[in-house]
Amino acid sequence: MTDTTTMSAKELLGFYQEELYEEARQAKIEGKLVCWSASVAPSEFCVAMDVAMIYPETHAAGIGARKGALDVLEVADEKGYNVDTCSYARVNLGYMELLKQEALTGITPEKLEKSPAARIPLPDFVITCNNICNTLLKWYENLAVELNIPCIIIDVPFNHTMPIPQYAKDYIAEQFKEAITQLEEICGKKFDYDKFLKVQEQTQRSVAQWNRIASLSSHKPSPLNGFDLFNYMALIVCARSKDYAEITFKKFADELEENLNKGIFAFKGNEQKRVTWEGIAVWPHLGHTFKGLKNLGNIMTGSAYPGLWNLTYTPGDMSSMAESYTRIYINTCLDNKVKVLSDVISGGKCDGVIYHQNRSCKLMSFLNVETADMLQKENHLPYVSFDGDQTDPRNFSPAQFDTRIQALDEMMKQNKEGVSNE
Amino acid sequence: MFTMGIDIGSSSSKVVILEDGVKIIAGEVIQIGTGSTGPKRVLDEALSKAGLKLQDMAKIIATGYGRSSVEEAHKQISEISCQAKGVFFLVPSVKLIIDIGGQDVKAIKLDSKGGVKQFFMNDKCAAGTGRFLDVMSRVLEVNLDEMAEYDARATEPATVSSTCTVFAESEVISQLSNGVAKENIIAGVHQSVASKACGLAYRCGVEEDIVMCGGVAKDLGVVRAISKELKKPVIVAPNPQITAALGAAIFAFEEVMAAVIFAFEEVRGANK
Numbered sequence: 001m002t003d004t005t006t007m008s009a010k011e012l013l014g015f016y017q018e019e020l021y022e023e024a025r026q027a028k029i030e031g032k033l034v035c036w037s038a039s040v041a042p043s044e045f046c047v048a049m050d051v052a053m054i055y056p057e058t059h060a061a062g063i064g065a066r067k068g069a070l071d072v073l074e075v076a077d078e079k080g081y082n083v084d085t086c087s088y089a090r091v092n093l094g095y096m097e098l099l100k101q102e103a104l105t106g107i108t109p110e111k112l113e114k115s116p117a118a119r120i121p122l123p124d125f126v127i128t129c130n131n132i133c134n135t136l137l138k139w140y141e142n143l144a145v146e147l148n149i150p151c152i153i154i155d156v157p158f159n160h161t162m163p164i165p166q167y168a169k170d171y172i173a174e175q176f177k178e179a180i181t182q183l184e185e186i187c188g189k190k191f192d193y194d195k196f197l198k199v200q201e202q203t204q205r206s207v208a209q210w211n212r213i214a215s216l217s218s219h220k221p222s223p224l225n226g227f228d229l230f231n232y233m234a235l236i237v238c239a240r241s242k243d244y245a246e247i248t249f250k251k252f253a254d255e256l257e258e259n260l261n262k263g264i265f266a267f268k269g270n271e272q273k274r275v276t277w278e279g280i281a282v283w284p285h286l287g288h289t290f291k292g293l294k295n296l297g298n299i300m301t302g303s304a305y306p307g308l309w310n311l312t313y314t315p316g317d318m319s320s321m322a323e324s325y326t327r328i329y330i331n332t333c334l335d336n337k338v339k340v341l342s343d344v345i346s347g348g349k350c351d352g353v354i355y356h357q358n359r360s361c362k363l364m365s366f367l368n369v370e371t372a373d374m375l376q377k378e379n380h381l382p383y384v385s386f387d388g389d390q391t392d393p394r395n396f397s398p399a400q401f402d403t404r405i406q407a408l409d410e411m412m413k414q415n416k417e418g419v420s421n422e
Numbered sequence: 423m424f425t426m427g428i429d430i431g432s433s434s435s436k437v438v439i440l441e442d443g444v445k446i447i448a449g450e451v452i453q454i455g456t457g458s459t460g461p462k463r464v465l466d467e468a469l470s471k472a473g474l475k476l477q478d479m480a481k482i483i484a485t486g487y488g489r490s491s492v493e494e495a496h497k498q499i500s501e502i503s504c505q506a507k508g509v510f511f512l513v514p515s516v517k518l519i520i521d522i523g524g525q526d527v528k529a530i531k532l533d534s535k536g537g538v539k540q541f542f543m544n545d546k547c548a549a550g551t552g553r554f555l556d557v558m559s560r561v562l563e564v565n566l567d568e569m570a571e572y573d574a575r576a577t578e579p580a581t582v583s584s585t586c587t588v589f590a591e592s593e594v595i596s597q598l599s600n601g602v603a604k605e606n607i608i609a610g611v612h613q614s615v616a617s618k619a620c621g622l623a624y625r626c627g628v629e630e631d632i633v634m635c636g637g638v639a640k641d642l643g644v645v646r647a648i649s650k651e652l653k654k655p656v657i658v659a660p661n662p663q664i665t666a667a668l669g670a671a672i673f674a675f676e677e678v679m680a681a682v683i684f685a686f687e688e689v690r691g692a693n694k
């Protein structure tokens with residue numbers, strides 16, 4: 001067994017990501033069940049049943065970051081998926097198509113062979129949850145139909161008002177019970193409630209360490225560069241119900257705290273302005289967006305997106321777990337979204353906000369115009385928005401991004417120098 | 423002291439040479455932009471007009487889409503800040519700038535000191551930009567500088583889409599073949615451009631004085647259409663294509679002065 005005790009957080013991140021994929025590949029070989037899951041669908045049930053998990057959104061992000069998205073997007077295009085469909089869905093449906101062709105013919109398609117992403121096995125069933133969007137419903141239904149496998153759906157109503165009403169939590173808790181019944185049938189064994197409790201407790205420990213990292217960006221200067229959260233996010237998605245996430249996040253938080261105590265900061269003395277980034281990263285252009293900001297001395301210290309996985313609840317209490325999976329800010333009304341973002345901006349002590357108008361993610365983007373307007377009335381901070389996409393590289397224009405962030409930088413500078421106080 | 427502002431856009435190159443931060447001694451435009459010989463030619467032209475050499479410039483700042491490829495520049499500043507700086511210098515009462523260039527449409531809201539308060543610009547769509555007008559002028563076989571005259575004679579403006587250049591082009595072609603007068607089509611084209619720009623202006627908040635700049639501001643048909651849509655007068659910046667280059671030259675002047683004052687303070691501090 002590999003000794004992980006001496007590994008840095010970054011090494012742990014790489015190690016456990018690979019480990020998770022390897023476990024899934026191994027499970028397939030041994031005839032055990034593999035499930036593909038939506039990123040914020042409850043992971044606790046499947047992990048309690050020892051099912052190997054794959055998270056297509058994270059896998060798609062990895063394909064995007066390694067510049068392999070176009071190949072698989074073309075496969076989805078050929079299958080007739082509209083370019084307006086979320087690119088995570090298109091990347092994954094394209095990738096699934098290649099895996100399916102391989103399974104049917106025994107021949108590995110060239111695009112699959114060439115793909116820079118980790119190889120994943122096809123699922124035996126899928127689980128999805130519409131607490132972050134409804135694309136995830138149709139996407140997973142399509143996977144299930146294409147592969148002729150079961151699909152577990154956890155239906156989570158949108159919260160048009162806050163606080164979340166008890167009947168909504170009760171309804172979701174019922175959905176959980178139904179999912180357990182389906183899972184028992186698929187796995188051919190009884191649900192292990194003792195193990196489930198342990199998995200819930202593990203999830204809470206992982207989430208606590210995740211929140212510990214996120215809170216460190218409130219220091220000025222910040223020991224944490226927010227773009228790192230985009231990378232570490234892979235484990236809060238894929239391993240929050242295992243100790244992999246807890247171990248890695250604890251290590252990372254420890255490292256950051258140690259740096260903070262020693263006066264070592266993310267930007268080594270060059271942190272001039274702090275920004276909030278609203279929305280998903282532009283994976284195929286992650287380096288460009290990060291460097292563009294860094295060259296201007298702008299550090300990202302606020303992002304509401306990693307907070308999607310702040311899934312704090314009381315283990316053993318289904319209603320509390322239901323609440324944690326429904327209060328995700330993009331599943332709530334505009335007023336609450338604004339409130340969450342407002343806290344992120346003030347928590348990160350930010351000087352400006354960047355909104356990613358993500359062509360893929362309608363739910364996160366369509367409210368941005370209104371959100372930005374409401375927030376500016378409240379905090380008077382400058383903001384810009386740019387057109388982009390999380391995994392379809394064709395929807396992002398580097399020059400347009402550069403102009404906007406440079407102008408934002410100049411506006412933040414002007415505010416700091418007190419030239420404009422209106 | 424001389425400073426220089428260079429604005430390299432997608433379809434034109436502009437240079438302004440400024441004396442002591444107030445006097446424009448050269449303001450040149452060449453109608454080809456980044457990646458072409460335009461930047462070099464306009465630079466040479468401005469210098470020869472001013473009778474100066476590059477070494478005479480205390481500082482050079484580049485702006486515009488091609489700003490990072492200007493080797494002569496000491497610094498780059500976004501066209502949003504430069505546009506605000508230049509227009510505020512020319513029209514100090516300005517509150518809202520509408521800037522339509524080759525591939526960008528921008529609305530920029532200013533505070534009372536001329537700082538950028540907010541701006542909005544078009545994303546991946548050429549509708550409502552200078553390119554859009556280029557395409558239309560070609561289809562209609564009417565020169566860009568004649569478009570305003572045609573517009574003035576319109577009796578019943580046609581409807582032209584503002585969501586897509588290609589789509590609008592085919593609309594115009596079919597209107598031509600249906601015998602719609604060019605005057606009315608051109609007025610429709612101008613309205614289409616105006617609706618795109620005004621959409622951005624409304625997001626900024628419309629407040630007078632409103633100043634228009636960028637190459638498209640030379641087309642008075644567009645200016646009229648914007649003014650009609652906003653129901654407010656629109657001032658065209660003097661020499662509207664060079665305002666961003668002017669802003670860059672002013673920034674260059676201010677930076678030189680700030681450095682001088684800083685050095686002076688240092689010396690004074692050391693002598694105390």
Ligand code: SF4
Pocket residue numbers: 057086087088089132133134135136280360361362363364
């Ligand atoms: S639409 Fe948005 S929330 Fe839904 S899968 Fe795509 S990126 Fe995720």
